[in-house]
Amino acid sequence: MLNTxxxxxxxxxxxxxxxxxxxxxxxxxxIDSCTEALRPHLLCLDFSNVKFMDSSGIxxxxxxFRQMSLLGGRLKITNLPDNIKRIxxxxxxQTLGVLx
Amino acid sequence: xxxxxxxxxxxxxxxxxxxxxxxxQLDPTIAELAExxxxxxxxxxxxIVHAYDTPDGEIYIxxxxxxxxxxxxxxxxxxxxxxxxxxxxxxxxxxxxxERAGLGFAVMESFMDKVKVTSxxxxxxxxxxxxxxxxxxxxxx
Numbered sequence: 094m095l096n097t098x099x100x101x102x103x104x105x106x107x108x109x110x111x112x113x114x115x116x117x118x119x120x121x122x123x124i125d126s127c128t129e130a131l132r133p134h135l136l137c138l139d140f141s142n143v144k145f146m147d148s149s150g151i152x153x154x155x156x157x158f159r160q161m162s163l164l165g166g167r168l169k170i171t172n173l174p175d176n177i178k179r180i181x182x183x184x185x186x187q188t189l190g191v192l193x
Numbered sequence: 194x195x196x197x198x199x200x201x202x203x204x205x206x207x208x209x210x211x212x213x214x215x216x217x218q219l220d221p222t223i224a225e226l227a228e229x230x231x232x233x234x235x236x237x238x239x240x241i242v243h244a245y246d247t248p249d250g251e252i253y254i255x256x257x258x259x260x261x262x263x264x265x266x267x268x269x270x271x272x273x274x275x276x277x278x279x280x281x282x283x284x285x286x287x288x289x290x291x292e293r294a295g296l297g298f299a300v301m302e303s304f305m306d307k308v309k310v311t312s313x314x315x316x317x318x319x320x321x322x323x324x325x326x327x328x329x330x331x332x333x334x
Contacts, residue, residue: 113238176223183299
């Protein structure tokens with residue numbers, strides 16, 4: 094179950110553990126279910142407690158960027174640990190303007 | 194070290210953890226450990242997403258350390274194979290649907306020293322990852 098905070102039209106999702114193709118599928122379903130129900134103006138993915146992420150996590154970020162665009166909202170990703178920052182920078186998703 | 198696992202996504206975590214444990218004998222830094230885990234996760238995920246239509250396929254992982262402290266990890270499947278390896282290795286190219294970033298090989302190449310890919314249609318694909326360690330302590334006889 095997702096750890097979330099919703100206030101002032103901002104939905105913050107506190108991600109944790111390891112993000113790979115397996116866990117990413119569940120996260121995608123749960124996050125999309127939340128954003129479709131709440132229609133936040135801003136979805137904020139907080140990576141503070143993420144210990145591992147492979148490129149499936151990049152797919153998750155890109156997919157949520159698309160999802161939020163379709164809903165008329167925006168996406169931000171915050172508190173990237175150093176070991177995850179590297180794969181994010183390699184992917185180029187920072188050019189979408191989502192990094193905080 | 195040799196390992197055979199079913200091509201199920203739940204095994205991705207197990208596979209990268211085993212690879213990371215194996216390379217501990219090379220005294221890796223935390224960053225190197227993360228690189229190896231990530232590269233292996235990418236290679237195994239490719240087998241699961243692309244090689245087989247069912248979760249009953251088999252993935253073979255073999256790891257060794259050469260005399261010059263190079264870690265070599267082979268990830269092999271007996272799935273459908275890759276038609277065009279050059280195209281498959283291009284960043285952002287994917288046949289895995291819109292939730293896939295198409296970055297698996299780009300990440301492997303960035304995080305390892307060398308990546309070799311061989312594939313035959315309907316016979317399978319082998320991805321070989323190489324990483325040399327310079328600080329490893331040599332055991333005295």
